[in-house]
Amino acid sequence: MSLWRGLHPLILASQSRTRLTLLTSAGIDVEVIPADIDERALQQASNLSAPGEIAVVLAREKALFVSLKKAGHYVVGADQTLALGDRLFNKPADRSQALAQLKALAGHTHDLYSAVAVALDGKIVFERTAMASLTMRPMAEADIAAYLDAAGDVVMSSVGSYQLERFGVHLFERIEGDHFTILGLPLLPLLGFLRSQFLLAI
Template sequence: MTLWRGEVPLVLASQSRARRTLLENAGLACVAEPADIDERAMQTESGLVAPYELALHLAKAKALAVSATKPGAHVVGADQTLALGDRLFNKPAGRDEAHRQLLALAGRTHALHSAIAVARDSEVVFSHVAVAWMSMRPLSETDISAYLDEAGAAVATSVGAYQLEGLGVHLFDRIDGDHFTILGLPLLPLLAFFRDAQLLAM
């Protein structure tokens, strides 16, 4: 059962299980087709420093890359940047870098910028950026080590070394923002676009 009414299946240009689950839980069956792009190289080449601009640039790049191989399909690209003031964070390369990121974020409020872009036939037809403010509680070295021990390899799969839908929730004492934005897919504006385009059954 799907609410999708497009002529061809909806495509998600991401390997993120969380993003795919958000779409499927909203009744939108989709095909996952991760974009084959070098995000860090594109970040460097773009010269962009504003986190919302960078997130949007990468979301569009992912959607366009997959759209070129999926004629007629609506392709959803998404990207998320984490900024602490002017400092941008990427996914940690391993435990040591995850530890350093958590030390920098502990006791402070950072911004998650989540961007989405929809491309069809190699043209971006919709884009949006949302932000959530994440206040991490003060953390001791012991707290961080205990968290890293429990979270294991998962810390290297998300920027900031946490997944809020998992053990990462223990790191925070306040969150201001949309749940979907935090998980990396601002769902409400995306659904509104699909409804306006008469692509949904409701």
């Protein structure tokens, strides 16, 4: 059942299946149009080092990129950054990078920052950032290799090389924060905004 009341479907400027699932499971009609932007180049050009601020900038740019092409549509951009102390992590390029990331994270607490931005007609009309802290259990390299074997190439699509909603849950001993934030979308604040625009039935 759809709870969406907008004239057009909500546009998700992301290739993330998890974000799409979160929105559609909430009864929202969604059209996916990934933003064709160079995230790393934008991050470097921003001269920002705070992970939360970087996530917001990238979420904004994704939403704006698609919004400029889709007049009259609400466009959602989202991004997630991971920080272990002062070290920032990106999506791994291959299995060896994924292994190295997980070895660095094992036995430590890291922070995930998830940002969402909504654009309409080329202007940002809403944005929010949320943070969660996750403590990964100590693991030997053989344990990490076994996880990567089980999880497969899907880990390449996730910052930090894990997906908590799948086999990645086995890597952790403590989690503090909103579940949706960990999955990469501050969903409750986003729903609140959409409700304020009379775009949802409930």
